[in-house]
Amino acid sequence: MFYKELNQLKTVIVIFILVFFALSLTMMAFKPMYDDLVKLYSKSASELSSTSMEAMAESMKDIAKVPEGVSENVWFVATQWNGKNFGQFIPLMALIFALPMICREREKKTLSILLSRVSRKNIITVKYLAGLSSLLFVILIGNITGPLAMNLFGYGTNLFGGMYAFLNQTVAGTFVFSLFFLISVISGEILKPMILGIIAVIAVPIISVFSWASFLNIYEYLSGIKTLLMFGSESVYTAVLLVLSAMSFLLSLTIFEREEF
Amino acid sequence: MWMKINLRSSLPAYQQIIMGIKEAILKGSLTEDDTAPSIRELAQSVNVNPNTVARAYRELESEGVFVARQGVGYIVVKGKNEIIKTFILQLETQLVEPLTKLKYSGVGLESIDEMLRELWEKI
Amino acid sequence: MNTALEIKNLKKNYRKNIDVLKGISLSVQEGTTHALLGPNGAGKTTLLKCVMDFVRYSGDIRAFSKKPGDIKERIAYVSEEKALYRNMSVIKFLKICERISPAFNMGRAAEYISNFSIPVNKKISTLSTGQCTTLSMISGLSQDADLFLFDEPTHGMDPVSRVMMMDKIRERIIDGKTVFYTSHIIPEVEQTADSVSIIHGGQILFSGLIDDIKEKYSIVYINSECLKEFDRIPLISKYNERGAIALLVENVELYKIADQSIVIQKITPSLEDFFMALIRGMTNVL
Numbered sequence: 001m002f003y004k005e006l007n008q009l010k011t012v013i014v015i016f017i018l019v020f021f022a023l024s025l026t027m028m029a030f031k032p033m034y035d036d037l038v039k040l041y042s043k044s045a046s047e048l049s050s051t052s053m054e055a056m057a058e059s060m061k062d063i064a065k066v067p068e069g070v071s072e073n074v075w076f077v078a079t080q081w082n083g084k085n086f087g088q089f090i091p092l093m094a095l096i097f098a099l100p101m102i103c104r105e106r107e108k109k110t111l112s113i114l115l116s117r118v119s120r121k122n123i124i125t126v127k128y129l130a131g132l133s134s135l136l137f138v139i140l141i142g143n144i145t146g147p148l149a150m151n152l153f154g155y156g157t158n159l160f161g162g163m164y165a166f167l168n169q170t171v172a173g174t175f176v177f178s179l180f181f182l183i184s185v186i187s188g189e190i191l192k193p194m195i196l197g198i199i200a201v202i203a204v205p206i207i208s209v210f211s212w213a214s215f216l217n218i219y220e221y222l223s224g225i226k227t228l229l230m231f232g233s234e235s236v237y238t239a240v241l242l243v244l245s246a247m248s249f250l251l252s253l254t255i256f257e258r259e260e261f
Numbered sequence: 262m263w264m265k266i267n268l269r270s271s272l273p274a275y276q277q278i279i280m281g282i283k284e285a286i287l288k289g290s291l292t293e294d295d296t297a298p299s300i301r302e303l304a305q306s307v308n309v310n311p312n313t314v315a316r317a318y319r320e321l322e323s324e325g326v327f328v329a330r331q332g333v334g335y336i337v338v339k340g341k342n343e344i345i346k347t348f349i350l351q352l353e354t355q356l357v358e359p360l361t362k363l364k365y366s367g368v369g370l371e372s373i374d375e376m377l378r379e380l381w382e383k384i
Numbered sequence: 385m386n387t388a389l390e391i392k393n394l395k396k397n398y399r400k401n402i403d404v405l406k407g408i409s410l411s412v413q414e415g416t417t418h419a420l421l422g423p424n425g426a427g428k429t430t431l432l433k434c435v436m437d438f439v440r441y442s443g444d445i446r447a448f449s450k451k452p453g454d455i456k457e458r459i460a461y462v463s464e465e466k467a468l469y470r471n472m473s474v475i476k477f478l479k480i481c482e483r484i485s486p487a488f489n490m491g492r493a494a495e496y497i498s499n500f501s502i503p504v505n506k507k508i509s510t511l512s513t514g515q516c517t518t519l520s521m522i523s524g525l526s527q528d529a530d531l532f533l534f535d536e537p538t539h540g541m542d543p544v545s546r547v548m549m550m551d552k553i554r555e556r557i558i559d560g561k562t563v564f565y566t567s568h569i570i571p572e573v574e575q576t577a578d579s580v581s582i583i584h585g586g587q588i589l590f591s592g593l594i595d596d597i598k599e600k601y602s603i604v605y606i607n608s609e610c611l612k613e614f615d616r617i618p619l620i621s622k623y624n625e626r627g628a629i630a631l632l633v634e635n636v637e638l639y640k641i642a643d644q645s646i647v648i649q650k651i652t653p654s655l656e657d658f659f660m661a662l663i664r665g666m667t668n669v670l
Binding site: 001003004007008108109110111112113114115116117118119258260261 | 433436438439440453456457459460461463465467468469470476480481483484485523
Binding site: 276 | 415416417551554557558571574575576577578594595596597598599644645647649650651652654
């Protein structure tokens with residue numbers, strides 16, 4: 001059954017990997033400019049000849065100032081489009097992986113194939129694991145494509161240098177995946193929850209600009225920058241996400257066991 | 262052994278098989294001490310379920326036409342002459358319906374007798 | 385003979401308190417074909433879904449004396465909607481079936497595919513309704529199961545394939561397996577099944593051997609004024625047929641009527657006559 005699930009997920013997996021690789025390659029176009037910026041910033045402000053350059057340097061300070069102990073190339077990957085925003089793709093990817101798992105089969109009336117051969121518990125467990133492992137695999141690959149592209153263009157970068165956020169991404173990915181998986185178990189159709197899911201993925205970070213809702217912003221956690229810079233513990237957040245994931249999974253299992261087909 | 266089951270007949274399928282076997286004995290294609298086709302074989306060739314054949318064979322056994330022998334199958338133990346009696350008996354049940362109809366329509370026994378003779382000549 | 389499937393007092397109601405099954409009891413003997421015959425909406429599909437544990441129900445269902453859910457590998461099921469992964473090719477689908485269930489027999493599936501000339505490399509979504517039914521049935525019949533449950537096994541199939549499918553089902557019976565299937569095609573049931581349960585409005589009207597129907601029952605036609613003569617004997621069904629009263633009775637009961645001349649006509653019912661007599665008796669109350 002695991003084979004069947006992977007078979008149905010493989011197109012999405014391949015597409016995501018290609019997208020990330022393409023993004024990593026486009027990122028290379030900015031590398032020379034970035035190098036200039038780093039050079040520029042490393043000079044003292046007084047040495048800068050023009051005020052416009054000064055202003056530009058000021059705005060780019062965050063990305064151009066390589067923190068101590070971090071390799072310059074790794075920092076580039078982390079701050080550029082691919083690395084910096086890779087985390088932002090994860091909720092969307094989790095949505096695309098998780099949502100069709102049960103409700104597409106329900107919509108196409110194909111669940112009886114599995115139901116008549118496999119126990120309900122196994123259906124849910126195998127589907128959950130197949131979807132989640134596909135997501136984590138894509139996250140892993142997505143973390144490697146940046147350094148890979150760097151090496152391809154001759155900028156020697158540790159292949160796993162971009163992995164600093166992998167744990168966070170795994171945990172947050174699992175959490176979002178579990179949530180959408182639960183919705184897949186409950187929902188009778190695929191289109192409405194998909195649209196609502198996309199809206200939620202976009203809306204949550206917007207809502208989280210309010211300080212009372214800031215805990216909703218999973219993106220900061222996803223970026224893993226805190227981990228990279230080794231400040232602030234995120235273990236509480238991690239634990240909460242894991243507990244919520246487990247609860248979602250167990251709820252999915254209970255609901256599916258009781259459902260009528 | 263070849264026979265065709267007619268589902269439209271008032272005779273149930275297993276009875277038709279019994280008749281078929283008896284006909285085969287009367288015609289001589291099955292003789293005393295012969296082994297009857299296995300249930301599976303006959304089911305396949307007649308295109309009925311094996312249970313139907315099994316029921317027919319059980320019936321034939323209780324009538325004394327067949328004897329079941331372990332490991333061999335069903336053996337025919339009655340000859341032509343003995344079969345005729347049971348064959349006629351079975352035909353009788355089939356004749357009940359048309360005869361009832363004729364009787365209640367007021368057709369006399371003489372006319373039926375006449376009709377039978379005419380038919381017999383024709384066949 | 386052992387019982388392959390035993391259903392006792394099965395009741396099922398969906399929301400809004402609509403009773404779909406009102407206390408069904410029937411048993412299917414091992415090594416036989418048992419057909420569940422009934423008009424659309426009689427509860428045939430729901431009954432199978434109960435056996436498969438797809439829905440909750442009250443009552444008791446046993447397959448080989450065990451709960452069907454505990455012996456899934458011994459039961460093959462083909463649903464009414466003929467579930468198929470339609471975006472796959474035929475061969476891919478069969479390979480997936482093999483991966484899902486260890487009981488799937490690929491050799492037999494390949495044989496069926498060539499028997500029915502299903503194009504292996506074609507996408508399932510391009511197949512006709514009949515071919516989809518065939519493929520779905522192939523996926524079920526190819527399982528090395530002991531009990532086969534089919535919901536409308538020949539839906540949308542052409543006459544030649546229908547006969548062939550029924551032959552394939554019979555082959556399973558010859559191998560000692562048990563088949564329980566739903567249908568509303570009477571000649572097909574008459575040809576293939578050993579026994580039949582006639583279901584109407586969630587109730588079983590008759591359950592027994594098909595051969596017994598011809599032997600044990602009669603339909604007699606009488607004038608309505610003679611109906612009181614039949615007060616003393618149990619009538620299984622009575623209804624109006626073009627001005628006459630039709631009665632479905634057991635032969636042993638019929639012989640108790642002293643004056644047989646009141647019978648206008650007496651027929652030995654075929655399965656179709658018998659079925660129609662039962663259904664008419666339910667819907668056309670005198």
